[in-house]
Amino acid sequence: xxxIDDVARRAGxxxxxxxxxxxxxxxxxxxxxxxxxxxxxxxxYHPHAGARALASARTNVLALMVPLPxxxxxxxxxxxxxxxxxxxxxxxxxxxARSQGYDxxxxxxxxxxxxxxVWAGSTADAIIAMSVQADDPRTEALARAKMPAILIxxxxxxxxxxxVDFDFENAGRLAVRHLAGQGHRHIVMVGPPAxxxxxxxxxxxxxxxxxxxxxxxxGVEFSVVPTAARRxxxxxxxxxxxxxxxxxxxxxxxxxxxxxxxxxxxxxxxxRIPGDISVxxxxxxSIAEQQAAPLSSIEVPAQAIGATAVDMAMAAMRxxxxxxxxxxxxxxxxxxxxxxxxx
Amino acid sequence: xxxIDDVARRAGxxxxxxxxxxxxxxxxxxxxxxxxxxxxxxxxYHPHAGARALASARTNVLALMVPLPxxxxxxxxxxxxxxxxxxxxxxxxxxxARSQGYDxxxxxxxxxxxxxxVWAGSTADAIIAMSVQADDPRTEALARAKMPAILIxxxxxxxxxxxVDFDFENAGRLAVRHLAGQGHRHIVMVGPPAxxxxxxxxxxxxxxxxxxxxxxxxGVEFSVVPTAARRxxxxxxxxxxxxxxxxxxxxxxxxxxxxxxxxxxxxxxxxRIPGDISVxxxxxxSIAEQQAAPLSSIEVPAQAIGATAVDMAMAAMRxxxxxxxxxxxxxxxxxxxxxxxxx
DNA sequence: TCGATTTGTCGAAGCGCTTCAACACGGTAC
DNA sequence: GTACCGTGTTGAAGCGCTTCGACAAATCGA
Numbered sequence: 001x002x003x004i005d006d007v008a009r010r011a012g013x014x015x016x017x018x019x020x021x022x023x024x025x026x027x028x029x030x031x032x033x034x035x036x037x038x039x040x041x042x043x044x045y046h047p048h049a050g051a052r053a054l055a056s057a058r059t060n061v062l063a064l065m066v067p068l069p070x071x072x073x074x075x076x077x078x079x080x081x082x083x084x085x086x087x088x089x090x091x092x093x094x095x096x097a098r099s100q101g102y103d104x105x106x107x108x109x110x111x112x113x114x115x116x117x118v119w120a121g122s123t124a125d126a127i128i129a130m131s132v133q134a135d136d137p138r139t140e141a142l143a144r145a146k147m148p149a150i151l152i153x154x155x156x157x158x159x160x161x162x163x164v165d166f167d168f169e170n171a172g173r174l175a176v177r178h179l180a181g182q183g184h185r186h187i188v189m190v191g192p193p194a195x196x197x198x199x200x201x202x203x204x205x206x207x208x209x210x211x212x213x214x215x216x217x218x219g220v221e222f223s224v225v226p227t228a229a230r231r232x233x234x235x236x237x238x239x240x241x242x243x244x245x246x247x248x249x250x251x252x253x254x255x256x257x258x259x260x261x262x263x264x265x266x267x268x269x270x271x272r273i274p275g276d277i278s279v280x281x282x283x284x285x286s287i288a289e290q291q292a293a294p295l296s297s298i299e300v301p302a303q304a305i306g307a308t309a310v311d312m313a314m315a316a317m318r319x320x321x322x323x324x325x326x327x328x329x330x331x332x333x334x335x336x337x338x339x340x341x342x343x
Numbered sequence: 344x345x346x347i348d349d350v351a352r353r354a355g356x357x358x359x360x361x362x363x364x365x366x367x368x369x370x371x372x373x374x375x376x377x378x379x380x381x382x383x384x385x386x387x388y389h390p391h392a393g394a395r396a397l398a399s400a401r402t403n404v405l406a407l408m409v410p411l412p413x414x415x416x417x418x419x420x421x422x423x424x425x426x427x428x429x430x431x432x433x434x435x436x437x438x439x440a441r442s443q444g445y446d447x448x449x450x451x452x453x454x455x456x457x458x459x460x461v462w463a464g465s466t467a468d469a470i471i472a473m474s475v476q477a478d479d480p481r482t483e484a485l486a487r488a489k490m491p492a493i494l495i496x497x498x499x500x501x502x503x504x505x506x507v508d509f510d511f512e513n514a515g516r517l518a519v520r521h522l523a524g525q526g527h528r529h530i531v532m533v534g535p536p537a538x539x540x541x542x543x544x545x546x547x548x549x550x551x552x553x554x555x556x557x558x559x560x561x562g563v564e565f566s567v568v569p570t571a572a573r574r575x576x577x578x579x580x581x582x583x584x585x586x587x588x589x590x591x592x593x594x595x596x597x598x599x600x601x602x603x604x605x606x607x608x609x610x611x612x613x614x615r616i617p618g619d620i621s622v623x624x625x626x627x628x629s630i631a632e633q634q635a636a637p638l639s640s641i642e643v644p645a646q647a648i649g650a651t652a653v654d655m656a657m658a659a660m661r662x663x664x665x666x667x668x669x670x671x672x673x674x675x676x677x678x679x680x681x682x683x684x685x686x
Numbered sequence: 687t688c689g690a691t692t693t694g695t696c697g698a699a700g701c702g703c704t705t706c707a708a709c710a711c712g713g714t715a716c
Numbered sequence: 717g718t719a720c721c722g723t724g725t726t727g728a729a730g731c732g733c734t735t736c737g738a739c740a741a742a743t744c745g746a
Contacts, residue, residue: 001463003732014696019734026735029694046463050396051732054701059393064449068434083426091411094451103466104449106407108437120344120389122702123446231603231635260574264607292574346702357726362704369705372724394702397731465732 002043011039022047053122062097062313063105063124064090065115065138067131081131082256085302088284089130089152092306100314112141119147126313128152132163134202148316150309154202160323162316164309167327168203168282171298172210172252174330175280179250180218183340184278187215187222188241188248190234190262192255194226207254207282221248229257235265242269249341254282263292274339280332294335301328345386354382365390396465405445405656406467407436408458408481410474424474425599428645431627432473432495435649443657455484462490469656471495475506477545491659493652497545497668505659506668507652511546511625514641514673515553515595518623521675522593523561526683527621530558530565531584531591533577533605535598537569550597550625564591572600578608585612592684597625606635617682623675637678644671 008015013032020026021036028036039045053059067081094104105124107114115138118124125148129138132153142149143159151163172189179187189211191197196204208224215222227237241248242265253262259281263273271277273293281288281297288297305328312326351358356375363369364379371379382388396402410424437447448467450457458481461467468491472481475496485492486502494506515532522530532554534540539547551567558565570580584591585608596605602624606616614620616636624631624640631640648671655669 001465004734005732015733016697016735017695020695023734026695027693032694044463046460048397048732049464049466050393050402051701052734053393054391054397054703055732055734057701057734061448068430068437083430086430087411087426090449090451094411094449098452103461104451105404106433106437106447106449108433108447109441117389118446120387121392122344123392230633231607260603264574290573347704348702358703359705359727360725363725366704369725370723375724391702394731395704397733398702398704400704400731 001048002045004045004047006043007036007039007045010043011035057122059122059125060102061105061124062093062102062310063107063115063118063127064093065107065127065129066090067110068108084256084287085284085300086130088286088302089306089309092303093128093310096307096310100310102310112138115141115147115149116145119145126150126317128309128313131201133199134205148313150312150316152305152309154206154325156202158323158325162312162323163325164305164312165203165325165327166300166302166305167329168206169210170327171282171300171330172207172212173214174210174332175252175282175298176211176214176218176220176222178332179252179278179280179338180214180220182278182338184248184250185220185341186246186248187211187220187250187252189222189224190238190251190253190255190258191224191226193228197226204254211252223248227255227258229255229261231261231264234258234261235268238262238265248277250278250280250338252280252282256283256287259283259287259291259295273337275342278338278341280338285333288333288335293337296333296335296337298330298332304328344391345388347388347390349386350379350382350388353386354378400465402465402468403445404448404467405436405440405653406448406450406458406461406470407433408450408470408472409433410453411451427599427630428627428643429473431629431645432649432652435646436471436653439650439653443653445653455481458484458490458492459488462488469493469660471652471656474544476542477548491656493656493659495648495652497549499545501666501668503666505655505666507648507655508546508668508670509643509645509648510670510672511549512553513670514625514643515550515555516557517553517673517675518595518625518641519554519557519561519563519565522595522621522623522681523557523563525621525681527591527593528563528684529589529591530554530563530593530595532565532567533581533594533596533598533601534567534569536571540569547597554595566591570598570601572598572604574604574607577601577604578611581605581608591620593621593623593681595623595625599626599630602626602630602634602638616680618685621681621684623681628676631676631678636680639676639678639680641673641675647671 004015004018008018018036021028021033097104107118115127127147127149130152132151132155134156136155139155139159143161149161151161154163154165176187192204212222225237225241227234253259273279279295281295283297283300284302285299288295347358347361351361361379364371364376440447450461458470470490470492473495475494475498477499479498482498482502486504492504494504497506497508519530535547555565568580568584570577596602609620616622622638624638626640626643627645628642631638
């Protein structure tokens with residue numbers, strides 16, 4: 001492997017000059033610059049990441065704490081984390097980090113001390129923690145490690161850390177307002193399984209709050225049906241609600257994995273969308289689009305949130321960013337799956 | 344941050360002694376060892392990863408090339424990579440790497456030169472590349488970079504690199520043998536979309552080869568139906584085959600995402616499993632188990648393959664591992680979704 | 687024309703660790 | 717008693733880079 005000295009020798013300059021060409025921290029004459037660049041190209045030189053980290057005290061690595069949806073060893077999926085959504089975040093984070101010259105380190109240990117290991121060992125410059133729960137133990141560990149950290153999700157007590165998340169409360173309001181505006185007086189939210197609520201994933205609580213408050217003030221009847229993703233589970237959970245004489249005229253589905261099952265259940269009853277029932281999905285665009293029927297949806301811009309998290313991490317490293325919480329605003333894309341109730 | 348010198352001073356020994364306590368490369372007296380360990384604990388010392396990498400020429404980082412299933416910027420899923428399967432691999436890789444003291448670096452660039460960047464910059468000690476296609480350009484790039492690399496998947500020309508994969512050909516043989524043994528004379532494989540075949544993902548080609556050869560020698564009629572995952576697509580793709588008078592009595596489904604749709608389509612026809620039709624899934628256990636009906640399946644041990652890849656990478660770094668190809672053997676778990684055809 | 691800036695380059699001092707040669711010391715062997 | 721060995725420890729030399737202060741040369745204002 002060629003070193004910076006090799007390059008310097010070949011270009012007939014000092015090593016420090018090469019360094020400055022690379023970093024742009026001092027002005028360099030065009031002549032020198034091109035000689036150095038030529039030498040770099042000829043030798044196929046790549047600076048040694050470790051040496052760089054040692055000398056500059058910056059690693060150019062961003063650590064990403066990902067909850068592994070399946071416990072290692074077992075094959076059971078953790079039902080409260082949707083793999084597709086997870087990937088959407090990663091798809092937003094990785095390229096954005098790369099474009100700023102950062103590599104992404106995957107940290108999957110559920111042990112909260114992993115954060116300290118990464119930070120204290122100068123393995124990464126900052127951490128992004130995904131899928132933060134209301135009472136997530138990682139939050140405190142991150143704060144204690146005193147390292148630039150961004151949370152995706154909203155803990156009860158951020159311990160002074162910055163957070164990004166989708167504005168689920170607003171999404172809930174939006175959905176109800178849209179449907180109530182069309183004349184719906186009875187709305188049901190089909191939500192994540194009960195365990196998600198028990199785990200205190202705040203997003204679930206927030207969207208419910210948004211919906212129920214708006215419903216109340218609009219005089220709309222509202223209830224929540226938590227469900228597992230499997231079709232039989234969905235059918236069973238929904239039956240009591242859909243069988244009622246006074247059944248809801250609109251469904252708001254906030255459970256990516258259950259979406260196909262919900263549509264199937266409606267189809268089994270020969271209910272047309274939106275003729276017999278209106279449906280709004282709360283999901284990343286790619287998922288809403290992939291359904292059998294195009295669904296009007298409140299799009300969770302997971303990729304954009306991921307990218308934002310990276311930007312906030314960069315800001316935090318620069319010492320800017322007084323701890324802030326950014327809630328990315330909801331917007332409803334109408335794909336024609338809602339209409340005034342026929343009654 | 345405490346340095347090794349701080350620890351040495353506190354323990355009253357030389358820095359090199361601390362280093363040897365940490366690495367175990369020289370014998371240390373029990374007294375000294377415990378004094379050093381105490382100092383480490385008191386100071387909360389963590390060795391600086393960069394300094395370590397510089398001095399020892401080893402980073403203790405494993406790079407993982409993951410094809411991002413969704414192109415950044417767009418929201419379209421690449422249909423040939425199943426997110427769930429991807430995650431299964433990661434779930435096998437990350438903990439195994441960690442247990443050997445390695446961190447995992449996520450490399451999502453599709454640019455083949457990413458490998459060189461990572462290697463030449465001494466950012467990682469080895470690379471594992473996932474979802475390798477028959478004619479994957481990354482293969483040659485990896486080989487050229489002359490770095491320890493393991494491929495998950497089977498390229499046409501491994502360029503001397505080691506590979507791990509599931510023995511899909513064997514899986515195909517196994518499935519047909521099992522069904523033929525029960526008396527089935529007409530089997531259809533429901534496979535990944537046509538684009539997967541076009542992309543020359545070798546797994547698809549291999550399982551087809553295994554099935555068709557065994558079918559031929561067992562006198563069984565066999566055909567392949569590629570399909571997209573969505574329910575309407577599946578219904579449409581399967582219709583010509585299932586509507587035939589002489590319809591198949593068994594389906595082998597090798598397409599994780601389409602599995603639920605296939606079951607739905609059968610249910611719509613009021614066909615019972617296995618009474619009216621036998622079904623075998625080829626999928627990771629977690630996915631086979633999650634279906635509405637428990638499915639007999641040939642289990643793709645994605646986690647185990649991931650772990651194996653890590654072990655092979657470690658061996659390759661030690662300079663062992665003459666380039667080898669390991670195919671992990673298939674086994675069929677009977678969950679009662681196959682039976683002799685009723686005819 | 688001369689001092690004051692600015693511009694471009696260099697040399698050297700570390701960053702925190704690993705590792706090698708060297709050595710002190712008590713125990714064995716003769 | 718001397719010679720030798722193994723054990724446990726040390727000091728110093730880098731690993732490849734960044735960055736700071738210094739400095740020569742070019743540019744400027746008056």
